[in-house]
Amino acid sequence: MAALLARYAECIFWLARYMERAENLARILDVNETFARDSYGATNWVTIVRLNADEKRFFELYPTASAKNVLNFYILDQQNPTSIIAAVSSARENARQLRPLISTEMWAQINVFYNKLLAWGPNDIAPQNIQRQCAFIKEACQTHTGITEGTFFRDQGWYFYNLGRNLERADQTTRVLDIKYHTLLPSPRDVGTPVDISQWNSLLRSAAGYHAFRRVYPRGLTPAAVAGFLLFNDNFPRSVMVCMREVDSLLNRLNSKYRLRRGTLPLERSDELLGSLASQTIEAVIAGGLHEYLDRLQLSFSSLTSDIAQAFFHADQPATMTA
Amino acid sequence: MARRAWGALLSGSGNGVDHLLSTYNANGFYDELFGNAAKPASHSLSVQERLRQLDFDDLRRRASDAERELYNLGITFLVYSDAKAVDRILPFDVIPRIISAKEWAHLEAGVQQRIAALNLFLHDVYHDQKILKDGIIPAELVLGNANYREQMRGIDLPFNTYIHIMGVDLVRDHDGTFRVLEDNGRVPSGVSYVVENRHMMQRAFPDLMGDIGLRSVDNYGVKLLEAMCEIAPPRPEGVDGDPQVVLLSPGAYNSAYFEHIFLAREMGVPLVEGRDLIVENDKVYMKTTGGLRRVDSIYRRIGDDFLDPLAFNPDSMLGVPGIFEAYRKGNVALANAIGTGVADDKAVYAYVPRMIKYYLGEDAIIPNVETHICREPDALKFTLDNLDKLVVKPVGEAGGYGITIGPRASKAELEECRAKLLEDPANYISQPMVPLSVCPTLTEDGIEPRHVDLRPFAITARNTWVLPGGLTRVALKKGTLIVNSSQGGGSKDTWVLTEGPTEEPALESALVDPFQSQSQSQ
Incomplete structure (x- = not known):
């Protein structure tokens, strides 16, 4: 069985994560265009800065949280490690390391995508153009996904790629949900109003989940139903449940098919996480605080990532016993 | 051959490549597409004809598409400017350089002979040192060389091969004779451009190369892997x-x-x-x-x-x-072996013809460029007396650095060179200025002659295999002779032709090679 260099495994895992992240950042910005409007139609872009806990870094670079500044910070600012261009640049650097492994088409598409973003100026990300540009970024990321699906060799590397993609996607879904439920907590007078409903609509649409949601809940749209759908639905490709089921099965197959004996620890973690997702209900989650629940999920994704790194990317070092 | 048609030069009409080639003038240099008056290049006639049928704007458009594609595919090298790494392509010229089957057979034999002698030399200097004891090459030139590795003494290597991957820099003088300018036996680079340039031409100019008996360069990787496996413990x-x-x-x-x-x-x-x-x-x-x-x-x-x-x-x-x-x-096997740098040194280079005679009892099939070894008093005197006619090269440098081109140098530069020579003669060789051959090349102003060299690549484990092709480097700046990519050079696709139109299958397919069971896929 062909061996996979540990460094390649790490790069391919992060390549997938950064591309998925870029797509989701574009989705969040796209949604925020709608969310940032209050019931009077005014926009408040500082919320998205707050959501990402980026206030300190942001205000060191920009005097005000104008639409123009916030969009520049999150799309084109190379100094901001959480910008789209930084994600695509990191994806490209990983792809550069991986060029011996990935298809030429995968590399060429990322290379062209990055150079295109690099050539964008302030006008390209002006608020009136933002939906079109976010659509472009989403589509470039999806093109990457398609090229990868169609050209990437299906051995170990493929498993690490999909581990990265699904972990990142699960993580990003919790973040999109958090925008609505945490920072933009509806004021009591807005609940159930047209503004509130339209924001939930937008949230679903940003995750390309509106129609899927309608198939499951044809007649109503409640905040709890939307949150439950994004977290626990068994069939929606961006739900945390579907992503984690995929992660668990990938880890399983790495253990059995490739006999990576050190993969046991991450597999145990992921089994545990999957078990707890399956036994949850959205009602219980909301009762205990949705934001707190999302926080805990994000922490468990992060420790699963460390376990994967420890087991596969640093396999030459002795395994340390982590809690 | 520079084509007459001076009238057409003045007429200024026509937008076809035909018109441009008709006014093309190689200025007395040997031309890679047309040959010269004594030796017209009949083997390239069909490509000449096809080139003439192209529209010039179309040629230009396809050339710029090709360059953009190189960039998008990341066939690039990194250049550092302002502490930022920038991807640059090696400029690519679309007009191919064409080598006949007969010329190639001669080059192939010459490269094989040279590699055989250099490997015998390396085995000798790291074992019995007979060539030094027999006084063929000054011992201090070898043993005092910065690239000589004492640690390699007495180590036996599979097939006694030291230089597994070799690139030989060849130039062609005014009468069309190929000569060796330099050996690259350490970590020769450029073979990827040989293959990628071909891929580029196949995409951009399928109409130029169809049916002309072009030899494939596709199986370099297969041959390299085969050699790496042969030398493995x-x-x-x-x-x-x-x-x-x-x-x-x-x-x-x-x-x-x-x-x-x-x-x-x-x-x-x-x-x-x-x-x-x-x-x-x-x-x-x-x-x-x-x-x-x-x-x-x-x-x-x-x-x-x-x-x-x-x-x-x-x-x-x-x-x-x-x-x-x-x-x-x-x-573990390493390719190339450690310590090969002592064989491709510019000073040792001058002795390679004597080396070939000593080990193989043969004359060099491809001659060296006439070289004066300045450590030898007569050669130093000759060099100093003819400084304005010679090219003086330091022996340790690569990449075209530190070279003084006599005919182009100012008085001050010549004096500086003279001082350096007198201070450390052993550090220099001198050569006559070779009137490098030219090849029609697409430029801002149309199609003009530009100087080229040729670097064929060879792989040696048990036997030596020479890739039928090579890196043609072209000095894109008008009049310049230095083709190095670090000094503004570009490259061209190199077409080695088969004997008859269809005598040999154009594709030397990897599929028929018995060696194909390598299992790793990363």
């Missing part, structure tokens, strides 16, 4: 499968990284960096997702100095501590 009893071959690169920020990727992909082997390897009990391992895995054969693109901080440069962060000891014990 025998596997222990009971261990099945092919040897584990890897390509060792300094990493993604090396300017030749694209070539490393290219070769690893063509061979189907992992591209590793020093940090991916580890030596335990004098055996080399790579770090994989499943733990350590034994490595048998390494195509290394890292110079001797940086290979092993324990044996050579202690400050190297690129290498693998302990790898030399593993190599010395025969537990």
